[in-house]
Amino acid sequence: MDDTRSYVARPSEIVRKWYVIDADGRTLGRLASEAASILRGKKKPTFTPFLDTGDYVIVINAEKVAVTGKKRKDKIYKRYTGYPGGLREISFEKLQAKRPNEIIRHAVKGMMPNGKLGRQMYKKLKVYTGPTHAHSAQKPETWDF
Numbered sequence: 718m719d720d721t722r723s724y725v726a727r728p729s730e731i732v733r734k735w736y737v738i739d740a741d742g743r744t745l746g747r748l749a750s751e752a753a754s755i756l757r758g759k760k761k762p763t764f765t766p767f768l769d770t771g772d773y774v775i776v777i778n779a780e781k782v783a784v785t786g787k788k789r790k791d792k793i794y795k796r797y798t799g800y801p802g803g804l805r806e807i808s809f810e811k812l813q814a815k816r817p818n819e820i821i822r823h824a825v826k827g828m829m830p831n832g833k834l835g836r837q838m839y840k841k842l843k844v845y846t847g848p849t850h851a852h853s854a855q856k857p858e859t860w861d862f
Contacts, residue, residue, distance in 0.1 A: 726765040733841075734772045735857035737850070740821065741778040744785060749824035751862050752776060756829065756838045769834060773841045775857055780817035780846045784809060794823065818844040 736755055740748055754760055758770030784792065792809035812820055821844050829835040843852060850857075 753828035
């Protein structure tokens with residue numbers, strides 16, 4: 718008989734690594750898609766769509782992420798407070814000065830699957846301003862793309 722069955726990872730077989738991505742001078746969308754791909758486990762041969770086979774991602778220098786064109790002034794982030802008239806808007810420029818971590822978090826979250834599994838994968842993302850992070854004990858490898 719022909720053995721052409723697909724490989725399906727078992728939860729006990731999943732090995733997670735830690736990767737550091739330096740956002741200094743990187744384009745926001747390209748950085749976010751690469752991080753989302755690592756978080757999902759798409760770069761691994763053991764990728765299984767219905768399991769979290771991904772690795773941990775640490776993004777450093779979040780305040781130095783780049784955008785192209787007029788996005789620095791024109792890109793608007795919106796959120797709703799839940800109250801009537803509670804739509805809050807903030808530009809990329811102001812958000813980068815106030816909370817630069819949220820820019821990368823927002824971009825990566827939009828590239829993750831919707832649902833319980835996507836939220837579980839998203840928790841493995843750690844974003845820091847500046848070149849230092851609190852995960853040196855995990856011996857993370859640098860990820861270049």
